[in-house]
Amino acid sequence: MSFDPKTARGFFPGFSIGPMSEKEGLLMLENAGGTLPPKFVISRMMHQLTHDHVNIGNPSRPSKSAENTLIEARKIMEIILNATPQGRILFGPSCTALIYSMVNVISKQMIKGDEVVLFTATHEANVSPWLHMGETGVKIVEWNLTGDNDYCCITELQKLLTSKTRYVVLPHASNMTGAVSDLSAVIKCVRENSPNARVFVDGVAYAPHKLVDTALLDVDFYVVSTHKMYGPHFACMYAKHTAIDELPRIGLVNLPANSPAHFEYGTLQIEGLAGIIGMKELFNSLEGIPPDSELTRETLKSMFDKITIHELALEKILMTFLNSNPNYMIYSLANSNNRRIPIVCFRHKYVSPKRLSEKINELKIILKSGDFCCTRLLDQMKLKVDDGLVRASFAMYNTVEDAQHLCSILKQIDSVPF
Numbered sequence: 001m002s003f004d005p006k007t008a009r010g011f012f013p014g015f016s017i018g019p020m021s022e023k024e025g026l027l028m029l030e031n032a033g034g035t036l037p038p039k040f041v042i043s044r045m046m047h048q049l050t051h052d053h054v055n056i057g058n059p060s061r062p063s064k065s066a067e068n069t070l071i072e073a074r075k076i077m078e079i080i081l082n083a084t085p086q087g088r089i090l091f092g093p094s095c096t097a098l099i100y101s102m103v104n105v106i107s108k109q110m111i112k113g114d115e116v117v118l119f120t121a122t123h124e125a126n127v128s129p130w131l132h133m134g135e136t137g138v139k140i141v142e143w144n145l146t147g148d149n150d151y152c153c154i155t156e157l158q159k160l161l162t163s164k165t166r167y168v169v170l171p172h173a174s175n176m177t178g179a180v181s182d183l184s185a186v187i188k189c190v191r192e193n194s195p196n197a198r199v200f201v202d203g204v205a206y207a208p209h210k211l212v213d214t215a216l217l218d219v220d221f222y223v224v225s226t227h228k229m230y231g232p233h234f235a236c237m238y239a240k241h242t243a244i245d246e247l248p249r250i251g252l253v254n255l256p257a258n259s260p261a262h263f264e265y266g267t268l269q270i271e272g273l274a275g276i277i278g279m280k281e282l283f284n285s286l287e288g289i290p291p292d293s294e295l296t297r298e299t300l301k302s303m304f305d306k307i308t309i310h311e312l313a314l315e316k317i318l319m320t321f322l323n324s325n326p327n328y329m330i331y332s333l334a335n336s337n338n339r340r341i342p343i344v345c346f347r348h349k350y351v352s353p354k355r356l357s358e359k360i361n362e363l364k365i366i367l368k369s370g371d372f373c374c375t376r377l378l379d380q381m382k383l384k385v386d387d388g389l390v391r392a393s394f395a396m397y398n399t400v401e402d403a404q405h406l407c408s409i410l411k412q413i414d415s416v417p418f
Helices: 005-009 039-051 061-081 095-109 128-136 154-160 183-193 270-286 297-324 353-362 375-380 400-414
Strands: 087-092 115-119 139-143 165-171 198-202 221-225 235-240 328-330 343-348 368-370 389-393
Touching (some): 039 061, 061 270, 087 095, 095 128, 095 235, 115 128, 139 154, 154 183, 183 198, 297 400, 353 368
Parallel strands (some): 115 139, 198 221
Antiparallel strands (some): 087 235, 328 343, 343 389, 368 389
16 A cells, blocks of 8 residues: 555644645755644644653652653654664753764763764764764774765775774765765674774654664664654664673763763753653554554555655655756765765755745745755855755655645756746
């Protein structure tokens, strides 16, 4: 059975009473920056703030309920990322904060002369923290785009790995171009050439569109943002036990050795954790399963298989239009086997990206232009960082009509002189 985005929209209040309703008529194509929340997430967060807004650790009913929310949210993310039994889940306020805090811990373990192979043509959240580590004497080995713009090129990686490599850092997919790295091949290459190295992956752009399997990948660290997966503004990190157990504990004193608080600094937002339970209810509902049922990998696989086909069909409509119009240029960094997620970046020959996105938004389509925190990628693509690109990104609730409407608007803009 194919995926029906119009049925999915019934789970998202934004399409009935919000900015995407018929009354306001906006079209959401900035999903890579954050997806709309479904009714389940909103309801769960409101309930927690109304009924269980008490800190964890006291014997009251609301406190115990909040603690159960944390336990369930952790279990749900374990299922979504296939984290157990080989690893665990950590939470944080954002991926940037979570990566910075984990890199800070990792830096305590590193010694002068150790090497980090860092893919730089990606979101700055998984670049800057590692570059700061270089200030401690750790050697940062930059892994850049190759001349043919192959994304996370394995041949290039092989040249950079040595016996001193301790970490290899890369994205699973580009939040700007939609290109997907061959992560399985990268990890295999690392295990064969630098067996003592750990692999640290930014999965933020990939996880909303395809099923993640950390066990199958054999990855050491994997980070996602739940607000780009139809959930709350929250971050989640998978950590393999063997990778995290070797790290020093630098959290608050007197914590048990196995406490997540060594890596989860401060009080977690319980309302955000409640929202993660709402994500489970959305995923079950999309498959016709009672919302409060146990989430399974089988349910997730069925859902993502359908969503992938649906979203890439929308992307194809846009890509076909852009490729047929000589005034538009696509920047996709497509790999040789054309692995992609539904994110398309482009620009117009005669209209600046900023002005183009302003015009599109004036015509009630929400998207944006800029560098998308990927200035190094723009630089390596030989593009002016100040100009950036225009980005359109699709989600499960977008329709064929949405993609066609964007194409119609782009055609209209192209026909009018600026």
